[in-house]
Amino acid sequence: MKPTEIAPDVYWLGFAVANVYLVGEKAGPWVVVDTSTPGHFEAIKSAAEEVYGLGAKPDAIILTHAHFDHYGSALPLATYWNVPVYAQRLDLPYLTGKARLAPGDPTTDGFFAFAARFLPDSGTDLGEFVHVLPDDDSLPGMPGWRRISTPGHTPGHASLFREGDRTLIAGDAVLTVNLDKLPDLVRKEQEVSRPPTPLTYDWPSARRSVQTLAELRPQGIASGHGTPMTGDAVADKLAEFAQDFAAPKYGRYVAEPARFDENGAVFVPPPPPDYLKGALAGLGLAALIGLGIYALSRRGDDDEGGMRRPIAVGPMRIEDLEG
Template identity: 45%
Template sequence: MEQVAAGITQLRIQRFVNLYFVETGEPGEWVLIDTGLPGSEGTIKKAAAKLFGDESKPKAIFLTHGHMDHAGSALALAEYWQVPIHAHALEMPFLTGRAVYPPADPTVGGSLAFVSRFFPPQSFQFDGHVQALAPDLHEPPFMPGWQCIHVPGHAPGQVAFFRHQDATLLGGDAFATTDHDSVPAILLGLPRISRAGTPITFDWQASWQSVAKLAHLRPNAIGCGHGPVMRGPHVADELLEFATHFPIPKHGRYVNHPARTDENGVEYLPPAPPDPLPAQLVLAGSVAALVASAVWWSSRRRVRTTQHEWAL
């Protein structure tokens, strides 16, 4: 665990997913922001007990958005602690089983895009547990001194949380604090302001605007959904530089034509571009089969030759 700022602790799950324990200002009271991947509830409970005591529980769970690496353990924790889950209204279709997020784009490039071909459809059923947040809330429930800011692009109802008192930003996946397109950077936790979830970002112009909105807050401490905590006077300049030269990918399904969503889920999906990998795998498999056949026939021929020589 690592402290982001006073009363805010980052917990990293499986080396690349972050969540946050945020004290509310009242002694022993706190909220949980994001919940990691499915099956993370045990680790989160142990961390909460270490920070606040065995019998402590949050006032609420807040989700920056409903992707699996942020909402994966939300239901298990909400049922265990008997507390509500809060998320933006535009996330409700995906958190109540009425819709599935736009599919990942494996053609956008990068290591994460490669493995995104195997991501399952993302949707949850939190009916009876999840409540909708109004956008751009000053002082969301149980979080005095904080602002909840709507930052779409990566997810329709993604939000970030900003504490004006000390310029602390919890950015969700509006951006990342490590290079998300580099497996070594993710595993080593190398600090660098970067794009978050390239193959899962469905609206690049909205994502750019969201980063610019957060950059103009001039944060002094940053914790995101992925990557290490970044602190100090330099981080505001780095985020502003990143926003000024925001690196939209050169190609991909959602680069020129975003998916469109509304309160009911996905309204429009641009056509999927051809994915070269399946054809490449078929070609590689065919070549491997031919090589294996050639090796087999060659070995059979050598055996026959040896048997003939022994017979003579």
């Protein structure tokens, strides 16, 4: 994985699912921000050594939030380097094995929601490596940067901002690729976009967080997903996006947000019916019936001179397939 410097001393590692950033001067303290999905230990370690030198060790790993595609490779890296992993307080239960985050919502708006049926629930145990970020807005190992609390996508979501050149590491509070549209996703088209819809548990907070970030007038946005955006136009694009911010039209967390405290979820709205799941189950069953009929008909072929018996298939309802 080739590190790309997107702002002074900010290196982007663009893995297939989620981004990783290496932040810090070669001579000074440096950190790893987010660790993508599991399986990237080797790639992140080598990229870090390419930038900071063989055997270099960061001061910390900082997680913007406790989703599996951000903490995925954190444990092997923290163990190898023996460094702390920081996150905001309200996301800690999902990094210490205390609780699982609220379930994803496959019934909501956008292409990525479809994929939520196949995503793991977020929650892991990084053990003794986990630490809460300082109460002031400082960030360990990141002089010149400050923490901006951006809840909504997750309750303890944090964004990181460097006033000096107005660089924003936004996690999933705002994205630079539209996960709702498959063609945009495939083309990796740069576009200021809302957080991943099936995994955002509080839309009013998500909207406020985007407004908070827009007020910073960033010159560069480095998000958890998408190719980072830089340049003079970025601040206006984000301001426009914040102005017109739209939650999904429907979905489990749209009418009423989930609520969380320091121990985990205290209220999760009930799941809406997943009609597509029923349809998919129906398709699966139809395929099975088709295979069964085919197998029976083949058996008929083996009967020398035997008569083909008609096979009766009764009416089938999708409701029969559930439960």
